[in-house]
Amino acid sequence: MAELADYAIQSRDLNLWYGDFQALFDVNLAIRRGIITAMIGPSGCGKSTFLRSVNRITERLGYVRTTGSIDVLGQDITAEVVELTQVRKHVGMVFQRPNPLPLSIRKNILFAYDLHHAERPSAAQRDEIVEKALRQVLLWDQVKDDLDGKATTLSLEAQQKLCIARLLPVKPTVLLMDEPCSALDPEATAAVEELIWDLRGEYTILIVTHNMAQARRASDECIFMLMGKVLEHSETAEMFVNPAKKETADYIEGRYG
Amino acid sequence: MSMFQATELNERNKRKEKLFRLLFGGMTILLIVPVVVIVATLIARGGPALSWDFFFTAPSNGMTEGGVFPALVGTLWIVAVALIASVPLGVAAALYLSEYAPDNWLTRLINLAIINLAGVPSIVHALFGVGAFVLFFRFGTSILAASLTLAIMTLPVVIVSTRESLQAVPRAFREACWSMGATRWQAIWNVVLPNSISGILTGVILEVSRTVGETAPIMFTGAAFFLPFLPESVFDQTMALSLHLFVISTQVPGVPEHLPYGVALTLMGIVVVLNSASIAFRAYLRGKKKW
Ligand SMILES: Nc1ncnc2c1ncn2[C@@H]1O[C@H](COP(=O)(O)OP(=O)(O)O)[C@@H](O)[C@H]1O
């Protein structure tokens, strides 16, 4: 058994209800640090719900109730004393639809940074932060001459890369990505996938995908969920070649939709 | 018979189509007629009364001569102070209801109450204004009391129009902010307000300027029958165009006909100018936005 902090995310008996509807059942997951873990399963099986629980954005809805706990780097984020804004600093989230803020590219990158830093760095330092983040997502060359342009007018691919880039200046531990490529065309998907692969190691990435090829190509481990339960969690290569459960095999082969 | 020829059914539908088009068009014209008649009458009869002197001199000779200067200035004061009072209040309430309040029965009840408040007759607001501002807060009959009464009266529409502007900002922006650790206020300040403030302000100006013609709410709270000086502070009474029109049309004998028409035309002019300015401003801002 690995050390506690080898796991970036560890959920214990996580149950979640939307009102009377139970969306997660006893989810016990241990997601290893520094790798890419893909989450697959038919629509409505609770993938997004789990992701949103790790960022604690679910509880904004008044009718959500959870039991169990989630540790991030060995610390319980569901505890009473936990500061939500700190959780969200350490656990970044990328959404299905690229959602850059209606601000300039520069301000998008600095937004989270400014939220979490009381002191304003010098203009030069700010430029450095912006450049570094944009270089990390391979966007720098494309936008460096238009940093004050509106982020919402970029191509969808660039917008999604920007949404990843804006998380990096606050040095998150975990990046949650909820079908980050589903709004993109195949070429853009490939580009963003490549970028995600580049970020591997520095960040722990948990990515939901509908695309089996993507899960297979671009993840180290894979989690298969069905009806709010985790059915299988294993190395990606293993799962795709030799699934342990019949349901997994059925899903991978496209018999669920 | 060719396959593209009209059938009996097609013909019948076409006749119906024509009938309904005519019917609805006719209704619309019927609706426009009174408006055109009113405006034309006002211009024809009130137009000759308008002049520099009319705008810039006080009424004289028992209000049967002279102009509307103190009433014009008074109306602008009252509307301006009403705006200053209702903008922060209305925007704050709308922000709370739209951005903070949980979606539960209490919030829904409050929203319902606000919508219903908009239907309260203005005379009721007037009496409330007398009780609250003139007597209880001891503002006396003054611009302040009149403006606050108007502000309270317009708050429901101000809140509704502000909430509309706020809700026009896509929810995804707020979620993006929250997911990065922004508080509600940080999301509002950085993203929601900058993208809605112009809409909010033009909406509010539009709603409040519509109260230019209100008479009941100000006649017991701050507008004077006849007061040929300009107000010096918000604690003074003042004349106002709407009340002045009422007075010279019904209360004073011997007023020449062109005078009330001139006042009415002036009143309408102010409303038209304020409305078109704020509508144009809003259209301009909408055109500029891009997301
Ligand atoms: N905000 C919500 N309110 C009520 N039910 C929800 C909400 N979000 C998701 N659900 C329900 O929870 C289940 C899991 O949803 P979700 O986590 O979005 O699935 P996935 O991302 O795997 O497609 C679905 O049955 C869905 O209808």
Ligand SMILES: [Mg+2]
């Ligand atoms: Mg989902």
